[in-house]
Amino acid sequence: MKVLVTGANGLLGSNIVRELLNRGIHARALVRSNANHLSLKGCKPEYFYGNITSPDDVIKASEGCNYIIHTAAITDQTLPRLKNYLEVNVNGTDNVVKATLKNNISRLIYISSTNSIGYGNIEKPGTEDLPAMKPYTDSFYAVSKSRAEQKVINAINEYGLQAVILNPSFMIGPYDSKPSSGKLLLIGYRDKIVFITHGGRNIVPVEDVAVAACNALKKGRPGQKYLLTNSNLSYKEFYDIVDEITGFKRIKIIIPSWLVRGTGLLGSLATYTGKPVLLNYNNARILTVRNFYSAQKAVKELDFPQSDIRIAISKALGWFRENNYIRN
Numbered sequence: 001m002k003v004l005v006t007g008a009n010g011l012l013g014s015n016i017v018r019e020l021l022n023r024g025i026h027a028r029a030l031v032r033s034n035a036n037h038l039s040l041k042g043c044k045p046e047y048f049y050g051n052i053t054s055p056d057d058v059i060k061a062s063e064g065c066n067y068i069i070h071t072a073a074i075t076d077q078t079l080p081r082l083k084n085y086l087e088v089n090v091n092g093t094d095n096v097v098k099a100t101l102k103n104n105i106s107r108l109i110y111i112s113s114t115n116s117i118g119y120g121n122i123e124k125p126g127t128e129d130l131p132a133m134k135p136y137t138d139s140f141y142a143v144s145k146s147r148a149e150q151k152v153i154n155a156i157n158e159y160g161l162q163a164v165i166l167n168p169s170f171m172i173g174p175y176d177s178k179p180s181s182g183k184l185l186l187i188g189y190r191d192k193i194v195f196i197t198h199g200g201r202n203i204v205p206v207e208d209v210a211v212a213a214c215n216a217l218k219k220g221r222p223g224q225k226y227l228l229t230n231s232n233l234s235y236k237e238f239y240d241i242v243d244e245i246t247g248f249k250r251i252k253i254i255i256p257s258w259l260v261r262g263t264g265l266l267g268s269l270a271t272y273t274g275k276p277v278l279l280n281y282n283n284a285r286i287l288t289v290r291n292f293y294s295a296q297k298a299v300k301e302l303d304f305p306q307s308d309i310r311i312a313i314s315k316a317l318g319w320f321r322e323n324n325y326i327r328n
Contacts, residue, residue, distance in 0.1 A: 013069075030072070052096070080277070081140065109216050120293065164221070190326075
């Protein structure tokens, strides 16, 4: 069995490559030639250097493969225009879909996001049947992922594409070389005070997501979406866990939602310069909501594990220390 992993040097991609290799499965890693490969240090996949935005590269990369796990995406949510996301997230996915069909790949595993599914609350968390909701329907990143999903769904309906869509939440764990979601751990790591909002999000161990992605090669129903989620936490609860693990107690100051959104509004005005801003109005709205989900379907159909989020946080911090992102 041979599996192509796109975005193989990313947080999820590198964990998937490791999971495949641990299972004795041949992993082919599609990465850009100038990309940072620190996340794959110690791994020995078959490398294919190319770009997801090149149809020819994707076709050549997937030749001889039985499966594709497509993780490659722009996940930076600070970019000022929708067009900043479309080439990679939508057109890149279209290239993968076409290569899957052309090369008679047995199954495509498309990694989407919880952002394309409606969220719930702690009493009634969101499930796969809920449509995307505000403020995510106003997020350029979320819109691009929803459009990419539609590319996959259209190919399923029109051409009989064999595909499963996975929707992971906010992933935490080792090998986050960019870093991406690990920024939540790194920001203010040793500050005595951390500023947070009333919001919260679902946080999932990235290694569990990698297990589910590999399980989905054989398990799961084609054409179905699966939420890959774990712990529904407020930001205060999240940082309380981090402090419990590190033994470094910080004061958490909750910023009023109106102030967060007001700051985001000022940031949105700055986007007219065409440059990324750390906080725009919609991202500020996202920070003030609690987007909670249930993984019951994936647990049942994909044997999706539900590991302790504390282990994932500890592993992430350990990897950051080993690679000099943080110091004790």
